[in-house]
Amino acid sequence: MFELVSKWYKNKFSDPNSVTLLFIVLGLAISLYIFGPFILPVLVALVIAYLLEWPVAKIENVIKSRVLATSFIILLFSGVLLTMALGLIPVLWQQLSNLLQEAPVMLEEGKDFLLHLPDQYPTLISSEQVKALVATTESKILEAGQVILSFSLTSIKDIVAWMIYLILVPLLVFFMLKDKEVLTKSMSVLVPKDRRLIQQVWHEMDHQIMNYIRGKVLEIFIIGTSTFVAFWVLDLRYAALLGALVGFSVLIPFVGAALVTIPVAAVAMFQFGLDTQFWTILIVYGIIQALDGNVLVPLLFSEAVDLNPVFIIVAVLFFGGLWGFWGVFFAIPMASLVKALFNAWSDSWKPQTQN
Incomplete structure (x- = not known):
């Protein structure tokens, strides 16, 4: 068994490039697992930077300035998000509040519908099965409500953090896009030669x-x-x-x-x-x-x-x-x-x- 594992290891990891890739992947995975919550703004900014890279590159080809292209796309993207926030979020919030107010009535009607199923389809489902299903559903709904309430209470302390993110993330996106080549070269210096x-x-x-x-x-x-x-x-x-x-x-x-x-x-x-x-x-x-x-x-x-x-x-x-x-x-x-x-x-x- 040991010889088999040793032979497999020599065949698979005798190439220095393979070993380098393995250690890079393990290092990144461990870092993300341990420090993921702390570098969340960086990850969010990286996602947005990937999203905006294509229009920035297109604008840069026209005006021949990475800084101006990045500034224009960031302002345009921020304007679109602000417009959506002012126009769409209030509508969604109003509809969500109305839906939550009507939810108890909807649940009662659903409960009555289920309780009358044995009368309409006595051969398919019994009243005991329906009562057990209703009891299970009600308990699950109560558990979900408690989870949502606890989440809403604990998330109040994160409001300040989100306000900071609203400032940090756009700055990170701007510099990631503007200094893309510089950052890429800086990261390449940290990677071993067998890459x-x-x-x-x-x-x-x-x-x-x-x-x-x-x-x-x-x-x-x-x-x-x-x-x-x-x-x-x-x-x-x-x-x-x-x-x-x-x-x-x-x-x-x-x-x-x-x-x-x-x-x-x-x-x-x-x-x-x-x-x-x-x-x-x-x-x-x-x-x-x-x-x-x-x-x-x-x-x-x-x-x-x-x-x-x-x-x-x-x-x-x-x-x-x-x-x-x-x-x-x-x-x-x-x-x-x-x-x-x-x-x-x-x-x-x-x-x-x-x-």
């Missing part, structure tokens, strides 16, 4: 991460806007809030769409009952999800690494458990990074295995 595989993985992932972030933001905007328009045309209440939920649900592959179906169906049932309008809304929602998965995603992420859905779901669970929202957001790039690392190591091992 052929590091450069291979970096070149493979740099373009993919940029395309992923830009594509994911476009997907959120397109799906959220189209869902809002569809629900507004169908006269569904809380159309803006539900459209925003559906838009952000694309951050969680496969699972997000299924989870958001619950509030969409609940609001539609509360407003229209099991009428034709209810089924129309669900059909339209299903069409939007189908177009997203079969048309929009292939167009926006045509250059993404082909990953099996099992690997994507495992990546969402693993990295989401490690880093929460940002782990879910970067689950696909991180899974692609893991695949790129294995491909790089495999390429470095092939010549040795052939000799």
